Amino acid sequence: MSDQVIFSQPYGSVLVDASVPCVITQWHAFANATDFIALQQFALDYFEAHSTPAKPWGWVGDVRQMGAIPAKAQAWLIAEFNPRATAAGLREVSVVVAETVFGQIATQRYAQGTAEARNQYVLQTAFYDSLASAKAGARQAAQPA
Template sequence: MKIETFYTQGESTLNYDPSVPCIIVNNVGFATSEEFRALLNKGLEFLIEKQKIHGKIGWLSNLVQADAYSEDDMKWVATDFDARAYEAGVRHVSFVLAEDAYAFANFSAETYQKYSQEEIGEKIVIRNFKDEASAKAWLREVLSRQ
């Protein structure tokens, strides 16, 4: 099955992989708070459409080429976006992080995961991976057991 790009913002893209199934957010470079939030909200809209087809769907955020995001944005994701994603059926999120442990986006992912744990606990299970293939394999496995 072919991966479909359904939204582009600068160099960042929102993709859909029906073979998993999952929404893939490829974050590239810097994004303002407004751009970052718009990208995630657009992804959630599309996820809701595709969830009607599959009944269950995963979320994959590829941060390998991303810059850092603000702490306020990470709080927003954990306190606002996560609740809406959970309501829409998201139970599993995979992150693809840069191998460089000091990559700025990796710190943003850690910050988000800390806030998310405080807000929703294990309602949404989050795992980190070094490549997209591993992240998709995990999502396929956990979605097949739901």
């Protein structure tokens, strides 16, 4: 099954692949904090509506073309996104590695902030070199324990 686009802006898109199943946030360029949060929020709302304990979904962050993540958006990811996503059953964010140094730094900061918040929730960040391998990782991570 191919990816279905459910939200699209010049800076990024939200896709779903029901065969995995997973939500994919795909970044095309830099997004300011408001736009970044809006796209992630849209994807999170979809994830919460479709992931269940009986059939958990995965999450892929395709950040190959992403730029920096503004500090306000980084803080929102750690304080708001991660707790809600883990409450909805997410255990791993599968990240396709950024091609730009700004994207690499941004995702490393996210992974570090997520790891530092382990007393609040448990969420892993795994890095992959392609969308296909990230989807495979998301499928594996979403398997019920």
